[in-house]
Amino acid sequence: MKADFLWGGATAANQYEGGYREGGRGLSINDVERGGAHGKIRQIDDEVMEGVYYPSHTATDFYHRYKEDIALFKEMGFKCFRMSISWSRIFPHGDETEPNEDGLAFYDKVFDELLANDIQPVVTLSHYETPLYLVQKYGSWRSRKLVGFFVHYCETVFERYKDKVKYWMTFNEINATMASRRPWHQAGLIYGPEENQWQTAVQASHHMFLASALAVTAGHRINPEFQIGCMLLYPQTYAATCAPEDQIARLEKMRFTYYYGDVHVRGYYTNTCEAVWRKYNVRPEMEPGDEEILRNGKVDYIGFSYYFSSIEGKNLEQVEGNIFAGGKNPLLKSTDWGWQIDPDGLRMALNELYDRYQVPLFIVENGMGAVDEITSDGKIHDDYRIDYLRSHIQAMKDAVELDKVDLMGYTPWGCIDLISASTGEMKKRYGFIYVDKDDEGNGTMDRMRKDSFYWYQKVIRTNGEDLS
Numbered sequence: 001m002k003a004d005f006l007w008g009g010a011t012a013a014n015q016y017e018g019g020y021r022e023g024g025r026g027l028s029i030n031d032v033e034r035g036g037a038h039g040k041i042r043q044i045d046d047e048v049m050e051g052v053y054y055p056s057h058t059a060t061d062f063y064h065r066y067k068e069d070i071a072l073f074k075e076m077g078f079k080c081f082r083m084s085i086s087w088s089r090i091f092p093h094g095d096e097t098e099p100n101e102d103g104l105a106f107y108d109k110v111f112d113e114l115l116a117n118d119i120q121p122v123v124t125l126s127h128y129e130t131p132l133y134l135v136q137k138y139g140s141w142r143s144r145k146l147v148g149f150f151v152h153y154c155e156t157v158f159e160r161y162k163d164k165v166k167y168w169m170t171f172n173e174i175n176a177t178m179a180s181r182r183p184w185h186q187a188g189l190i191y192g193p194e195e196n197q198w199q200t201a202v203q204a205s206h207h208m209f210l211a212s213a214l215a216v217t218a219g220h221r222i223n224p225e226f227q228i229g230c231m232l233l234y235p236q237t238y239a240a241t242c243a244p245e246d247q248i249a250r251l252e253k254m255r256f257t258y259y260y261g262d263v264h265v266r267g268y269y270t271n272t273c274e275a276v277w278r279k280y281n282v283r284p285e286m287e288p289g290d291e292e293i294l295r296n297g298k299v300d301y302i303g304f305s306y307y308f309s310s311i312e313g314k315n316l317e318q319v320e321g322n323i324f325a326g327g328k329n330p331l332l333k334s335t336d337w338g339w340q341i342d343p344d345g346l347r348m349a350l351n352e353l354y355d356r357y358q359v360p361l362f363i364v365e366n367g368m369g370a371v372d373e374i375t376s377d378g379k380i381h382d383d384y385r386i387d388y389l390r391s392h393i394q395a396m397k398d399a400v401e402l403d404k405v406d407l408m409g410y411t412p413w414g415c416i417d418l419i420s421a422s423t424g425e426m427k428k429r430y431g432f433i434y435v436d437k438d439d440e441g442n443g444t445m446d447r448m449r450k451d452s453f454y455w456y457q458k459v460i461r462t463n464g465e466d467l468s
């Protein structure tokens with residue numbers, strides 16, 4: 001791998017930070033999502049209810065333990081650390097003019113600590129973190145007003161951190177807005193019974209595209225050195241059989257992802273987007289000047305998440321996945337949560353994205369949710385996690401070294417245990433670092449190194465040469 005390859009790990013404020021009412025922070029959409037149960041999507045309340053446990057309120061307490069955690073990341077050898085800013089920590093309602101100074105000061109301390117440890121922050125501006133007030137007052141991204149609020153938030157943090165943060169991403173897994181099981185996370189949307197979901201999804205997406213493009217333009221003005229990416233979930237999909245219609249089914253499913261890549265990277269709605277509009281008989285409402293905004297705000301790179309693959313065709317048994325589920329592939333093994341393990345799918349993803357877009361890529365999420373047990377020797381022997389990561393890093397190396405894909409870095413998801421986005425569980429762990437907390441919120445929050453911690457340390461030290 002190239003000498004400046006960004007090895008690191010990934011988190012997000014909504015699942016990691018906690019401190020949900022501290023330092024003047026306002027409520028965010030995840031603060032009303034209950035803790036979940038195995039395999040169940042989380043219930044969403046209208047407001048915070050008395051006596052109910054909401055995992056994001058304390059999460060795994062980065063808010064108070066950032067120094068300790070950053071020291072552990074440093075010990076592993078991280079070159080970068082992906083995190084997100086909680087929008088409602090900076091603008092508690094989302095529509096204020098003046099930012100919350102306490103919130104800004106918190107991220108100053110975090111970035112200073114990272115830089116003092118030679119770790120580059122990689123910052124997502126919106127990772128499932130729309131302020132709740134914007135949903136209640138404006139209907140979330142249905143409203144064009146959110147474009148202005150988001151851009152104001154971005155300009156505020158760009159100005160403040162312009163000498164501390166170089167790598168940014170606008171919306172996490174933006175393609176989760178359309179045809180996904182969780183438009184709430186991405187866009188703060190719950191569809192009404194009479195609502196045309198497709199029309200709402202394309203309109204909300206249009207507003208987010210404008211917001212992203214204007215943020216990119218502002219960021220480049222504030223610091224031309226900024227690298228600002230989009231972030232896509234890559235739901236790798238194969239045709240179930242060699243029947244041509246299964247191949248078409250695959251094409252149609254992948255269009256929901258390319259729809260977002262195309263506008264972000266090419267700066268306009270392509271034939272792929274038109275095909276989606278035609279199929280669902282919808283179209284975003286645009287204002288004069290919108291096309292120019294999109295053209296001027298193309299992203300510098302594509303960040304993406306990759307976890308699993310599935311198949312498309314007729315009459316298939318369905319399996320789980322985070323945002324998009326899919327058909328069961330009889331040739332693949334699955335995690336305990338039913339996500340099918342497929343490292344070759346990652347090599348394919350890297351090639352498909354690079355062939356199509358020819359911009360640098362960044363794997364900003366990858367990993368395996370698993371139950372970890374502390375054995376009688378007081379350790380966590382997570383060989384399953386090491387096996388998963390080893391095979392995916394090998395696939396990534398093949399894409400870079402053999403297929404010549406331009407890749408900036410690799411940040412496995414949940415490098416320290418945190419709350420699961422889909423199920424709200426704590427038991428579903430991804431980390432190299434264990435956090436003592438359970439599904440009811442009990443535990444000391446103490447940190448502990450798993451076997452994978454030492455393994456990943458060696459991977460980074462040898463720049464990916466030694467995966468043994």
Ligand code: BGP
Pocket residue numbers: 012015172173233305322323365369413419420421422423428
């Ligand atoms: C992605 C999200 C992350 C993360 C990950 C794992 O969709 O960007 O926030 O949570 O999936 O999913 P889960 O936490 O549901 O296991």
